[in-house]
Amino acid sequence: MGRKKVKLAWITNDATRRTTFEKRKKGLVKKVSELATLCGVEACLVVYGPQDAVEAEPEVWPSPAETARVATRFNSMPEMYRWRKMTDQEDFLRQRVAKLQDQLRRQDRESRELEVSLFAHEIMAGGRILDDADLNDAMGLMQMIDLKLKQPNPLKIQNMS
Amino acid sequence: MGRKKVKLAWITNDATRRTTFEKRKKGLVKKVSELATLCGVEACLVVYGPQDAVEAEPEVWPSPAETARVATRFNSMPEMYRWRKMTDQEDFLRQRVAKLQDQLRRQDRESRELEVSLFAHEIMAGGRILDDADLNDAMGLMQMIDLKLKQPNPLKIQNMS
DNA sequence: GCACCTATCTATAATTC
DNA sequence: TGAATTATAGATAGGTG
Numbered sequence A, B: 001m002g003r004k005k006v007k008l009a010w011i012t013n014d015a016t017r018r019t020t021f022e023k024r025k026k027g028l029v030k031k032v033s034e035l036a037t038l039c040g041v042e043a044c045l046v047v048y049g050p051q052d053a054v055e056a057e058p059e060v061w062p063s064p065a066e067t068a069r070v071a072t073r074f075n076s077m078p079e080m081y082r083w084r085k086m087t088d089q090e091d092f093l094r095q096r097v098a099k100l101q102d103q104l105r106r107q108d109r110e111s112r113e114l115e116v117s118l119f120a121h122e123i124m125a126g127g128r129i130l131d132d133a134d135l136n137d138a139m140g141l142m143q144m145i146d147l148k149l150k151q152p153n154p155l156k157i158q159n160m161s
Numbered sequence C: 001g002c003a004c005c006t007a008t009c010t011a012t013a014a015t016t017c
Numbered sequence D: 001t002g003a004a005t006t007a008t009a010g011a012t013a014g015g016t017g
Helices: A014-039 A064-075 A088-125 A132-150 B014-039 B064-075 B079-105 B109-125 B132-150
Strands: A043-047 A059-061 B043-047 B059-061
Touching (some): A014 A043
Antiparallel strands (some): A043 B043
């Protein structure tokens, strides 16, 4: 995407490599955020600076808290590629959710998706004061979790962390 | 980058959104790998599929093992150190969140129930089955939310995981 | 739905200030 | 040294079979 085609190999020139790094890192963050927004999916990106750099802080998207959450979720699923099968319970939940999602789409799809995103982000990021309405959301979630806990669960997966 | 300029917002059309998701995810993986090669840096990318998808397998680069390593490295960093350089992303998130909060306030009781269900689904979609430890974590989260509710906004970011 | 196509839009390499 | 500028390579939205 520039004046010349670039060979896909380590850039030996220090200045060029550093410039390229900063430019592409920025573009990458933008792309990841776009994907998350456009498609409403969860994603995270971690880019460490050069090893020789004094500041070894990584560029992260989205916020570190969110990233840590996604990363933890990833790490806690050593057998993640076997999640095809699901319990009757989970199936039921998915059906219900699917139905709910249909309703969502009929009403106010856009805003609703954004709301869910907001709620998840906010709860995890913990960056602001939650109002009563939010508390209700959280309470509702807690009830659901609690309910699920109290039901027999035939497919118990170990959590590594 | 196509026939038309795309609005940076959730794509409502299911087919379009899915196509875009697959295309961009692929492009993103390529970009991340290029950055790592060209600049000799460590980086990782995790992209989850739509929450309503049955297969909850995330797209991961580099290999899952490598990603887990980078993610672990990230998670093991001291908290404050991690937060330092996130100003831009945080501001971005906050702006988005502020806008979303407005919409959130307009929701009626019924829609709230749907949101909670969807949020719960997001958790379930990860394939996790909550156990007692998870419940305790959630309870802790709730306490924290409650605390925040009763205190003036400290504008302090905290890690809840 | 999926693979391929290509007009356009973006990202960015090289260059300039 | 770094912030613009510009020319191109690259990514991709909408279309086709």
